[in-house]
Amino acid sequence: ELKVEQNPLFLSMQEGKNYTIYCDYSTTSDRLYWYRQDPGKSLESLFVLLSNGAVKQEGRLMASLDTKARLSTLHITAAVHDLSATYFCAVDRTGGSNYKLTFGKGTLLTVNP
Amino acid sequence: DADVTQTPRNRITKTGKRIMLECSQTKGHDRMYWYRQDPGLGLRLIYYSFDVKDINKGEISDGYSVSRQAQAKFSLSLESAIPNQTALYFCATSANDYSGIAQYFGPGTRLTVL
Numbered sequence: 033e034l035k036v037e038q039n040p041l042f043l044s045m046q047e048g049k050n051y052t053i054y055c056d057y058s059t060t061s062d063r064l065y066w067y068r069q070d071p072g073k074s075l076e077s078l079f080v081l082l083s084n085g086a087v088k089q090e091g092r093l094m095a096s097l098d099t100k101a102r103l104s105t106l107h108i109t110a111a112v113h114d115l116s117a118t119y120f121c122a123v124d125r126t127g128g129s130n131y132k133l134t135f136g137k138g139t140l141l142t143v144n145p
Numbered sequence: 146d147a148d149v150t151q152t153p154r155n156r157i158t159k160t161g162k163r164i165m166l167e168c169s170q171t172k173g174h175d176r177m178y179w180y181r182q183d184p185g186l187g188l189r190l191i192y193y194s195f196d197v198k199d200i201n202k203g204e205i206s207d208g209y210s211v212s213r214q215a216q217a218k219f220s221l222s223l224e225s226a227i228p229n230q231t232a233l234y235f236c237a238t239s240a241n242d243y244s245g246i247a248q249y250f251g252p253g254t255r256l257t258v259l
Contacts, residue, residue: 041185065247074235075188077247120187124245131176131195131239132203133248135187 034059034125038136045111046144053139055104055121062099063124065133066106068117075120079106111143148172149251151236157257158226166221166254168236175241177219178248179203179211181232188235194219195241226258 035058045051055064063082067075079088081097081104088095092115094107104121118140122133149170158164168177179191180203190203192211200213208230212220223230236251 036187063245067247067250074252075250077249080245080247082245122188131178131193132190133188135189137185137187 034061034123034134036121036123036134036136038119038121038139040139041137042140042142044142044144045108047112048110050110051108053106053108053119053141055106055123055136057102057104057123057134059125060099060102061123061125062097064097064104065122065124066095066104067120067122069120069138070117078119108141111141113143113145116141116143149236149238149249151234151251151254153254154252155255157259159259160227162226162258164223164226164256166234166236166256168219168221168251170217170236170238170251172238172249173216174238174249175216176239177213178237178239179209179219179221180235180237181205181230182235182253183232191221191234223256223258226256228258231256231258 037056039054066078069075079095084099086097092109097104118138120138122135126132152167178193180188182188189205194200194213197213210222234254237248239248
């Protein structure tokens with residue numbers, strides 16, 4: 033059974049600081065997705081990582097994937113309040129067919145002024 | 146107009162009642178999914194469908210059934226609702242390919258079973 037663990041589950045940080053969210057998974061997969069969810073809202077796709085060594089950046093967020101270590105990271109640079117949300121990683125457990133995603137429990141990020 | 150719509154957006158019902166949640170999409174995607182989200186548990190897959198004639202159980206299908214009425218419509222039914230089915234339900238869609246495009250989520254339905 034594929035297990036996906038995110039750390040930390042709760043993150044409170046100050047504006048301007050840097051931090052990293054980790055997503056570990058237990059079985060082989062080379063596809064990983066990051067989503068953002070604002071309170072009471074739907075999930076919005078942030079990044080799609082499709083191979084070992086993949087790195088994607090959008091604004092203050094950068095995601096990477098190490099399939100050998102079974103680890104993805106979401107790095108936040110110079111956090112701003114607008115980044116406050118819950119972030120989920122999801123691992124494709126179908127060998128690339130993208131129809132069975134196992135989600136982590138989510139990291140609730142709060143950015144304080 | 147939204148690409149994926151869910152109705153109702155909020156629903157309160159009583160134990161033992163039958164309830165249907167509906168999902169419609171205009172994205173032209175073949176694949177559709179139903180997930181539930183519980184606080185602190187992430188999202189879990191209930192059912193998924195590749196097309197009208199291909200429907201599959203997900204991780205937590207017990208107590209649920211689905212119907213794919215058309216390529217664009219996928220409904221989730223709770224035949225006899227129970228309180229532990231209180232959750233936020235999401236419909237999602239994706240293209241039927243291997244390019245790795247992310248699943249696209251609807252706005253969600255908040256269901257409360259009393």
